Amino acid sequence: MEGNFPCRRCRGNLLYSPAPGSVQFVQPVNSRRAIALLYVVLLTVCGVGTGALFLEARAEYNALKEKQAAGARELAAAKQRLADQERFLERLRSDPILVEKVIRQRLGYGRPGEVIFRFDSEL
Numbered sequence: 001m002e003g004n005f006p007c008r009r010c011r012g013n014l015l016y017s018p019a020p021g022s023v024q025f026v027q028p029v030n031s032r033r034a035i036a037l038l039y040v041v042l043l044t045v046c047g048v049g050t051g052a053l054f055l056e057a058r059a060e061y062n063a064l065k066e067k068q069a070a071g072a073r074e075l076a077a078a079k080q081r082l083a084d085q086e087r088f089l090e091r092l093r094s095d096p097i098l099v100e101k102v103i104r105q106r107l108g109y110g111r112p113g114e115v116i117f118r119f120d121s122e123l
Helices: 031-094 096-107
Strands: 009-011 014-016 023-025
Touching: 031 096
Parallel strands: none
Antiparallel strands: 009 014, 014 023
């Protein structure tokens, strides 16, 4: 088909150009295939984006789990110190010999008539 067309037009598998006698064969675009390809591309982009968000959330989760474990260790140590201090307090309430020992060591007290010698620890 020859003719003077103002622009390229597609009729079936033939593409007619404005130049007389020049005819080219072109594959028609399958709209279902193009839409399917578009869906695949969109799903891939969404999948990659979701994967990136998941990795970021997983890293934050792991950091929070580590922080929780550190807090649990500190809590266990604090409970142990509290239990030790409560045992010591109970001994102070019930053992007069321990009370006297603590008063002598920490406060530097002595019995009447005793002479206490103190030495500098720097020497």
